Amino acid sequence: MTLTWKLVIDSNNAPALADFWAEALGYVVEDPSALIEQLLAAGHLPEQAVTEHNGHKLFRGLAGVRHPDDPYDETSGVGRGRRLLFQDVPEPKSGKNRLHIDVHAEPGDLDKQVARLEKLGATRVNEVDQGPAGHWWVMQDPEGNEFCVA
Structure with a gap:
């Protein structure tokens, strides 16, 4: 049995790094706007957990990119195939990557x-x-x- 996976990369500015990697790889930046709107409307997500970038709502500190040919969830925008997720962390990068x-x-x-x-x-x-x-x-x-x- 194979497993589904994504590569998570720590970042200082997840949306900007997602933009770079989407362009670099020819990937699509995920758009979770519809899911975020649903969660906000239902009161399940506070406004401070949301940011906007390039006209789309994002979960603050998170941004993903996916291969354009792979399946994805239309509501969340989350890819179900080759995917990178960038997550903001408070500490700076402190050494050579062990995975690249x-x-x-x-x-x-x-x-x-x-x-x-x-x-x-x-x-x-x-x-x-x-x-x-x-x-x-x-x-x-x-x-x-x-x-x-x-």
């Missing part, structure tokens, strides 16, 4: 992909050269989380 995302460029497009990600706000950290096995770039997203582009 690899972004795969099309053959011959590594430099183009790295440049595109830099325009979105990523930073190059270092190039890793494996000789005949190829090379890739270690980069950081706008909050300093490491990822690779190969």
Whole structure:
């Protein structure tokens, strides 16, 4: 039996980081506005638990992105497949990631992909050269989380 999962990434600004990763991966930013409106109307959610970003209501401190081809719940906007959830935490990042995302460029497009990600706000950290096995770039997203582009 396989399990359903999502990758949760600690952040300082979940909506902004979700925007970056949605653009970087070609994913869709989840829109929980309908669910939030229902919860507010029923009195099950206090106003202070809600924020707005890009014209959508979000749960404060949370934002998700999902693969555009995967199924999702239409009321909550939550993906049921490949999904990243960003959650704000009070403490800053304090070391190297133990888990990271690899972004795969099309053959011959590594430099183009790295440049595109830099325009979105990523930073190059270092190039890793494996000789005949190829090379890739270690980069950081706008909050300093490491990822690779190969």
